[in-house]
Amino acid sequence: MKIAFLGTPEFALPSLDMLERSGHALGVFTQPDRPVGRHAVLTPPPTKVYAEAHGIPVFQFEKIRLPEGVQALRAFAPDLMVTAAFGQILSAENLAIPQYGCINVHGSLLPKYRGAAPIQWAVINGETETGITTMLTDVGMDTGDILLVDRVAIGENETAGELFERLSVLGAETLRRTIAALEAGTLVRTPQNESQATKCPMLKKEHGKIDFTKTTREVHNLVRGTNPWPGACALLEGEPLKVHITRLSTLDFGSAPFGTLKGDAKTGLFVRCNDGWLEIVELQASGAKRMNAKDFLKGHPLVGKLLA
RNA sequence: CGCGGGGUAGAGCAGUUGGUAGCUCGUCGGGCUCAUAACCCGGAGGUCAUUGGUUCAAGUCCAAUCCCCGCAA
Numbered sequence: 001m002k003i004a005f006l007g008t009p010e011f012a013l014p015s016l017d018m019l020e021r022s023g024h025a026l027g028v029f030t031q032p033d034r035p036v037g038r039h040a041v042l043t044p045p046p047t048k049v050y051a052e053a054h055g056i057p058v059f060q061f062e063k064i065r066l067p068e069g070v071q072a073l074r075a076f077a078p079d080l081m082v083t084a085a086f087g088q089i090l091s092a093e094n095l096a097i098p099q100y101g102c103i104n105v106h107g108s109l110l111p112k113y114r115g116a117a118p119i120q121w122a123v124i125n126g127e128t129e130t131g132i133t134t135m136l137t138d139v140g141m142d143t144g145d146i147l148l149v150d151r152v153a154i155g156e157n158e159t160a161g162e163l164f165e166r167l168s169v170l171g172a173e174t175l176r177r178t179i180a181a182l183e184a185g186t187l188v189r190t191p192q193n194e195s196q197a198t199k200c201p202m203l204k205k206e207h208g209k210i211d212f213t214k215t216t217r218e219v220h221n222l223v224r225g226t227n228p229w230p231g232a233c234a235l236l237e238g239e240p241l242k243v244h245i246t247r248l249s250t251l252d253f254g255s256a257p258f259g260t261l262k263g264d265a266k267t268g269l270f271v272r273c274n275d276g277w278l279e280i281v282e283l284q285a286s287g288a289k290r291m292n293a294k295d296f297l298k299g300h301p302l303v304g305k306l307l308a
Numbered sequence: 309c310g311c312g313g314g315g316u317a318g319a320g321c322a323g324u325u326g327g328u329a330g331c332u333c334g335u336c337g338g339g340c341u342c343a344u345a346a347c348c349c350g351g352a353g354g355u356c357a358u359u360g361g362u363u364c365a366a367g368u369c370c371a372a373u374c375c376c377c378g379c380a381a
Contacts, residue, residue, distance in 0.1 A: 040310085040381070240378070265320085265333055266345065286378045287313030291320075298333050299321030 124225030
C-alpha cells in the first residue's frame with residue numbers, strides 16, 4: 001500500500017519504522033525544521049531524520065491544509081494516510097485524497113483526552129490506565145470513529161516521558177493490527193461516545209507551576225506528568241527551582257506552612273503539601289545542573305525555607 | 309553574536325580590599341556504646357576548567373578559549 005505518513009516527534013518513530021519494515025511505499029510529511037535550544041540551531045524533526053536515512057521522500061509544510069500542501073499530497077497520491085503526533089490540523093480537502101482515508105494513532109483511550117497532550121494530562125490527573133486508540137480521522141479534533149484500542153496501566157511513579165516511550169512502541173503495534181484489518185477488510189468502525197468525551201489543552205510552561213496547597217499525590221502527579229517537559233517548578237527565595245522527581249512518603253515532619261522544606265542530606269528533602277510531606281528526589285536550581293536533592297542539601301541549607 | 313548563572317577534594321558548596329585552600333557529606337583509621345545510619349578524635353584526598361597577561365605575590369584582577377546550565381524563543 002502507498003502510505004503518506006504524517007508525524008513529527010519521537011512518538012511517531014516506532015510507527016514509521018513499522019511501516020517501513022512492512023514494505024509499504026512511504027512518503028513522510030512533517031513539520032519544517034525548527035530552531036532548537038539555547039543557540040537556536042535549526043533542527044530537523046526526528047521523522048525527517050529517519051526518512052532521509054532510509055531513502056523515504058520527505059515533504060515539509062508549515063500548514064499542509066494550505067493549497068501548496070494539498071497539492072503535494074495529491075501529487076503523492078497515497079492509498080492511505082497515517083498520522084502520529086503530526087501537530088497540524090488536516091482539512092476535509094486533505095482527508096479526501098486517499099481512498100482509505102486517514103488513520104490516526106492517538107495516545108489515550110478515546111473519547112477521553114482528545115487533544116494535544118493526552119499522555120501528560122493522563123499522568124497529571126492521576127489516571128491509572130491509558131492506552132492507544134487508532135481512529136479514522138475526520139475534521140474534528142480527535143473525534144473520528146474508533147478502530148482499535150490497546151490499554152496499558154500507568155505506574156505510580158511513571159513519568160510522562162517514560163509513558164510516551166511505552167505508548168509509542170505500543171502505538172506501532174496497534175497501527176500494524178489496524179492496517180492488517182483494513183487490508184483484510186475486517187475493520188470495524190465505532191463512533192465515539194460524545195457524552196464521555198474530554199479535551200486536554202496543549203501543555204504549556206505555566207502548567208508546570210507547583211501548587212503546594214494541593215495534596216502530595218496531586219503534586220507528585222504534576223511532577224511526573226510534566227517530566228521531561230516542561231518540568232515542574234517552584235520558587236525558592238525568588239529563584240526558579242525545577243523539581244524533576246518526587247516520591248510519595250510516609251515520613252511526617254509535623255504541621256508546617258505549605259511549601260516548607262525539611263530533611264537532611266541522609267534522609268532526603270521533603271516539602272509540605274496539603275496532606276503531608278512529599279519527598280523531592282531530584283531537582284535543579286537555576287543555573288545549576290540537575291542533581292540529587294541529597295547532594296543539593298550538602299551545599300544549600302534549605303531546612304525551614306519555603307517553596308512557593 | 310538574544311538575556312543570565314556557573315566550572316575550587318569523590319559529591320554539593322564557601323572563599324571578603326590579591327598574601328599558607330575552607331565548610332557539609334562521603335571515605336580511611338581510632339574511640340565511645342548492648343548497638344547504630346548516632347556521637348567524639350584524627351588522617352588521606354586540590355595543576356582552584358584551559359592558555360596567556362599584570363604583580364614581589366593570582367582561586368581572587370585583565371584577555372582569549374573550552375565545557376555545563378537557567379530564562380527567552
